[in-house]
Amino acid sequence: MFPRLGFGLGLRTRHYEDVLGGEPRVDWWEVISENFLVAGGNPRRVLREVRARWPVALHGVSLSIGAVDPVDEDYLGRLAQLVAEVEPALVSDHLCWSGLGGHAAHDLWPLPYTEEALALVATKVSRVQDRLGRRILLENPSSYVTFAASQIPEAEFLAEVARRADCGILLDVNNIYVSARNHGWDAAAYLAAMPAARVGQIHLAGHSDHGTHLLDTHDHPVGDAVWALYGEARARFAEVSSMIERDDAIPPLAELVDELDRARQVASDAGSGVVGRAVAAGG
Ligand SMILES: [Fe+2]
Numbered sequence: 001m002f003p004r005l006g007f008g009l010g011l012r013t014r015h016y017e018d019v020l021g022g023e024p025r026v027d028w029w030e031v032i033s034e035n036f037l038v039a040g041g042n043p044r045r046v047l048r049e050v051r052a053r054w055p056v057a058l059h060g061v062s063l064s065i066g067a068v069d070p071v072d073e074d075y076l077g078r079l080a081q082l083v084a085e086v087e088p089a090l091v092s093d094h095l096c097w098s099g100l101g102g103h104a105a106h107d108l109w110p111l112p113y114t115e116e117a118l119a120l121v122a123t124k125v126s127r128v129q130d131r132l133g134r135r136i137l138l139e140n141p142s143s144y145v146t147f148a149a150s151q152i153p154e155a156e157f158l159a160e161v162a163r164r165a166d167c168g169i170l171l172d173v174n175n176i177y178v179s180a181r182n183h184g185w186d187a188a189a190y191l192a193a194m195p196a197a198r199v200g201q202i203h204l205a206g207h208s209d210h211g212t213h214l215l216d217t218h219d220h221p222v223g224d225a226v227w228a229l230y231g232e233a234r235a236r237f238a239e240v241s242s243m244i245e246r247d248d249a250i251p252p253l254a255e256l257v258d259e260l261d262r263a264r265q266v267a268s269d270a271g272s273g274v275v276g277r278a279v280a281a282g283g
Pocket of ligand 1 (some may be wrong): 139172173203205245
């Protein structure tokens with residue numbers, strides 16, 4: 001259903017020179033769609049150069065698919081234009097809401113997982129896919145609160161949205177870990193509830209541990225527990241395009257490329273059953 005791109009990184013401004021001037025061991029790049037929506041200018045030029053050499057995924061933060069507002073048609077039109085120009089391998093956004101009544105909050109908030117929300121999100125995803133003429137992927141959020149009104153476990157909700165709207169899932173393994181720790185969920189059960197054919201991309205990232213809760217900060221290397229969960233994910237969703245997101249305390253590109261090698265190693269071990277055996281033995 002989705003292309004298998006290998007191992008990618010998030011394209012960040014401070015790395016532009018090293019990316020365009022070198023040959024980093026990176027199979028593909030993910031960019032934040034909103035940073036490239038304005039036609040012309042330097043960002044679009046860089047993106048064109050990157051796209052000429054690598055596959056690119058567009059990752060959005062403004063769709064607000066969980067809000068009761070209709071999809072912002074102006075935003076969708078600009079995204080469609082970017083999609084037409086870049087011809088990305090993957091297009092994604094988040095299972096969240098990030099504003100109301102035309103006001104953008106620039107935060108990715110979780111929604112109550114109810115039948116009503118399910119119908120709304122599935123309808124809005126269908127509208128987006130009709131406009132873009134392609135499937136999108138929805139990413140599981142990291143969260144710090146849940147709603148008393150929720151009736152459906154998040155993993156089942158996401159799987160059912162994907163089935164009804166015929167879209168894909170961007171599985172953020174760090175987000176699963178963060179939310180599972182914060183809410184006492186079972187991360188392995190979350191993975192097991194994902195429909196393998198619809199998982200088209202995996203995110204890896206670091207978080208910060210505040211003792212009582214984890215924060216999804218993207219300012220650390222990927223943690224050991226998240227690597228272990230990634231191994232389990234790769235054992236179940238083999239060959240799925242994977243990438244590391246780093247948005248704060250961004251190190252030199254070479255460090256992220258080295259970290260990406262660990263992803264390759266974990267995935268390779270998972271493919272040969274090493275993780276499966278470790279999980280079976282270690283629980
Ligand atoms: Fe993510």
